[in-house]
Amino acid sequence: MPVQAAEMVIINARLPLTDGGGLFKLTIRDGKWRAVEPQAGPIGSEEHQPIAALGAGGLNAAGRIDLQGRVLLPGFVDVHMHLDKAYSLSRVRNRSGTLLEAIENYRSVIGEFSKETIRDRIVKAALRAASFGSAALRSHLDVPVHLGRGIAMRTIEAALEAKEKVSGVVDIQFFPMYYYDPGAERELTEFAFETLRMGVDGVGGAPHLTLDPAGGIDWAFRMATAFGRPIDLHIDESDDPNVKTIDVYCDYVIRNGYAGKATAGHLCSLSAMEHGEAERLMAKMAAAGVAAVTLPAVNLYLQGRGxxxxxxxxxxxxxxxxxxxxxxAAASDNIQDPFHPFGRGDMVQIGLMTAYAAHLAREEDIAAVLRMLTHIPAEIAGLADYGISPGNPARFVVLDALSAEELFQELPATRWVYNKSRWTFASELSMRCTDPATARLAALS
Incomplete structure (x- = not known):
């Protein structure tokens, strides 16, 4: 193991989400932020080593680091993923590109995947996302209870084993997608209780895809409230403007006092319906305390196929x-599977797609998009002590860009990721091709 510096001081760090996005001097001790101090301008210091001059092996031993104006963000929070399905595209395809075919095709083969296969896919996708700067993930899990407890439990066991394997690098929350079937409610309830006792983090599902959406929402809240867990449902992933499951969902959130503990993913039908009705539903969401997650990559790919x-x-x-x-919040959703053949768990890429799809390109919009990748999903996930502030755990990513706008203009491949009291990932090559020891300070002055 490399020697780790007891204290790390970082200078010339650009914090686009802190006090106007200026330069800061940062101090980390024992894995926590100890000081966050604004700089009047760029600092020149021979004792601070330029980050681009440090190899991956030298980062953890370095006690004084100069970012030379590069952007530093709190670790990304990808709050809606399907890690168990990731990288399954070679095994299961989707010829029509529709949501329904994706569901049918994946369901037709899910019983053939071993626990080890599912676990390895989760680990691969989680580490890949972490390498791009994600500090925490929330993943929905496909649990085919209709195929029997043994097959459904494979995914739960695989997820909990994967969570342990990557715990030193990235945190994961798991929300099984319990598909409600009134004819098999007893079996589903027994399975849900067992998995919630095993330690899954919350209750998921997709009530709009069932024969009884209201019954499914009612059942999901019974499970969530029995264990005091948050609820995060796929809601209205449809082109049909008449699909309004969110209306019923908000009623249940209010009835159960779940403001701040309920999330709705997708909400595609909102974009298809008449504006006045959409405004009514959005106001109801705000009053109920329901958070939203947009999944631009997958929704752009799957919706509107007809x-x-x-x-x-x-x-x-x-x-x-x-x-x-x-x-x-904005999130990745699916990665290289029948629901979405592309993607890699890179939140900068997701941020750019959100900016395109939602017409967010003004300077203030760029900061809003960054918050959709960091602070807002962290709040949705209930992460305590998140952000760059004294006393909080130091979980951050340094990106090879001089401004927030440049993040989305250049999509810098070079990242340095710090989590769990150490540097966990580092790229070796800066996109700046000049002398790393002097070019940054010259560019800042």
Missing amino acids: DRGNVRRGVTRVRELAAAGVPV
């Missing part, structure tokens, strides 16, 4: 939801 000409794209009303007072 349209010709004016194709609906499926991305929910991001700007309008935020304006209504609804917390809105």
Whole structure:
């Protein structure tokens, strides 16, 4: 193991989400932020080593580091993923590109995946996301209870084993997607109780895809309240403007006192319905305390497949939801599986897609998009002590960009990731091709 510096001092760090995005001097001791001090301008210091000059092996031993103006963000929080399905595309395809075929095709083979296969996919996807700067993930899990307890439990056991394997690098929350079937409620309830006792983090599902959406929501809240767990449902992932499961969901959130503990993912039908009705539902979400998660990559890929000409794209009303007072996060959803053949768990990429799809390109919009990748999903996930502030755990990513805008203009591949009291990932090559020891300070002055 490399020697780790007891204290690390970082200078010339640009914090785009802190006090106007200026330069800061940061002190970390025992894995926590000890000081966050604004700089009047760039600092020149021979004792601070430029980060681009440090190899991956030298980072943890370095006690004085110069970021030379690079952007530093709190670790990303990807609050809606399907890690168990990730990298399954070679095994199961989707010829039509529709949501229904993706569901049918994956369900037709899920019983053939061993626990080890599912676990390894989760580990691979989680570490890949962590390498791009994610500090915490929330993953929904496909649990095919209709195939029997043994097959359904494979995914739960695989997820908990994977969580332990990557715990030194990234934190994961797991929300099984319990598909409600009134004819098999007893079996589903017994399975849900068992998995919640085993330590899964919350209750998931997709009530709009069942024969009894209201019954499914009622059942999900019975499970969540019995264990005091948060609830995070796929809601209205549909082009049909008449699909309004969110209306019933908000009623149950209010009835059960679940404000701040309930999340709605997708909300595609909001973008298809008449504006006045959408405004009513968004105001109801804000009043109920329901958070929203937009999944731009997957919704752009799956939705509108039956349209010709004016194709609906499926991305929910991001700007309008935020304006209504609804917390809105952006997340990866699916990675290289039948629901989405692309993706890699890179939140900068997701941020760029959100900016495109939601028309967020002004300077203030860029900061809003960054908050959708960091502070807002951290709040949704209930992460305590999140952010760059004295006393909080130091979980952050340094990106090879001089401004927030440049993050999305250049999509810098070079990242340095710090989590769990140590540097966990480091790229070896800066996109700046000049002398790393002098070029940054010259560019800042």
